[in-house]
Amino acid sequence: MANNITYKEFSDENNYTALSAEVMSIRARGNSPMACIRTYGCQQNVADSEKIKGMLFDMGFGFTENAEDADFILFNTCAVREHAEDRVFGNVGALKNIKRKHPSVLIGLCGCMMEQQHVTDRLYKSFPFVGLVFGTHSLHKFPELFYNAITAGKRVYETGVDDKTVYEGIPIKRDGTFKGWLPIMYGCNNFCTYCIVPYTRGRERSRKFDDVVNEAKQMINAGYKDITLLGQNVNSYGKNFEEKVTFAQLLSEIDKIEGDYWIRFMTSHPKDCSKELIDVIAGSKHISSHLHLPFQSGNDRVLKAMNRSYNREKYLDIINYAKEKIPDLSLTSDIIVGFPGETYEEFLDTVTLVKEVEFTSLFTFIYSPREGTPAAKFDDPYSAAEKSKWFQELLKVQEEIAAKRCASMVGKTVKILVEGKTDKDGILTGRTSGNIIVDFPGEENIIGEFAYVKITKARNWILNGELV
């Protein structure tokens, strides 16, 4: 079905899971071994951690948030910005004391940072108490790597790139029982000049159509009510197949599954976001009226330097089409402020675009140079202080827009998925199909269910309501 991608079933033919379980039952400090898995970065990482937890669960592990209590501590790392990397190094450093106190503890690191040579070199040199390191392409080997790390008496590093294989059937232990992630593809082919992801996650490869639809069915049958399809660029789903299928076709097939549920997806790339996709959302029963469409910059010169392959006009064209077709559409986006060489005037094009579109919310980042990406070598004449001032200016503009958008919902009755308790007694919290948070008084037994609430008040970007 697909070009040069091999599809393999996960298998543990040498029984590393059972062997590890045996070793861990002796090493465990409590009745059963405990793992503390900390996940940094995007939802793709969260989904990867759920697979690692699935494999650990099969080894008899329980899970704890507290690293002090764990027999295995694993950080699933993110390389997308420097800040995330610094946090990981800082937090790993802090584990040294735990290892000193409990020498049998295994400390591991995985994820995007581990696909960068300069990172693994630094770890190897300066963090000898880290016993297991593996990259994003080695998830399916986890039982073997883990077994080697607990028995071999030396550090295990596994960071090779394999972006030609998709593994199905890796056990999953999902964090949520009614909200879940469903990866539909891995990797990215876009090479935006600022972004490290194509280097850490390799080339784009889609899971097979039927595998995705079947997993969606299983999740819906298991009671999942809010499922997010994941990929770095979901709009190019199926492009590696010989028989072309589009993301819109995938969505429309999933939408046919019986049940009361919402489907979301992220992330979309404006260059591949088709009108066909918007039409499918508009005509669907279950696809939420939420589109996360990162535009990064509102200025055409900057977009070109970022290698984004669309311009402001094309972006607005698809946004306006979506607004016209999808009632109550909620739009969100990612933005980078201070891309190398971006002038204040160019930044203001981002501000005017934000004002024009009126997003529900924004994920706004100050540009962070990533070693190995083209932009890291571009001239970057503006100071961090200047960029930070622009960033604050943008946040202020967005705050006003979000407040206005929320205020316009007062008096309306909306369907929400009840997600949990707030820290206020008797007050629950949920989200609309457009992903807006609504707090309201209610009984805990409706957590995980859909409910209808009438919006009574707006507080910046959070709504208050009453059950109807």
Ligand code: 5AD
């Ligand atoms: N610096 C700042 N932000 C970045 N992003 C990706 N790479 C960088 C970088 N080097 C942002 C983009 C992307 C989001 C996931 O992270 O906005 O959409």
Ligand code: SF4
């Ligand atoms: Fe990075 Fe661009 Fe790929 Fe998104 S589309 S993961 S920003 S290279």
